[in-house]
Amino acid sequence: MNTTTLYRPVGPKELKLIEDSGWKAFPPRLLDQPIFYPVMNEDYAIQIARDWNVPASGSGYVTRFEVEAEYSSRFQEQVVGGAVHRELWVPAEELEEFNRHIVGHIEVTQWFGKTDQKMTS
Numbered sequence: 001m002n003t004t005t006l007y008r009p010v011g012p013k014e015l016k017l018i019e020d021s022g023w024k025a026f027p028p029r030l031l032d033q034p035i036f037y038p039v040m041n042e043d044y045a046i047q048i049a050r051d052w053n054v055p056a057s058g059s060g061y062v063t064r065f066e067v068e069a070e071y072s073s074r075f076q077e078q079v080v081g082g083a084v085h086r087e088l089w090v091p092a093e094e095l096e097e098f099n100r101h102i103v104g105h106i107e108v109t110q111w112f113g114k115t116d117q118k119m120t121s
Helices: 012-020 042-057 092-100
Strands: 003-010 059-068 077-079 086-088 102-113
Touching (some): 003 012, 003 102, 012 059
Antiparallel strands (some): 059 102
């Protein structure tokens, strides 16, 4: 099976919900979050985790995961700044289905700020 590697920068609350899923799924979006946007490269995920998540919540984490390539190709890649700022826009109502196409476990690859939260990925 071909997969696409994606990244998701998260704060400690979202990380805890991912851990609670057994490292298999991302939590539902909040009402004011109509889009789930995994990013296409680790450099961009690091920028968000370090520069946005740390100031907002004290910690930022970069997660990496694999999604079935055929499924992920349904979502158009969006460039939201420079060439490194590439994301997939997944409508919030499709996140449960998106989670079913994750292959393997969600892993933490980088963390910034306070790192006292237990990570068992």
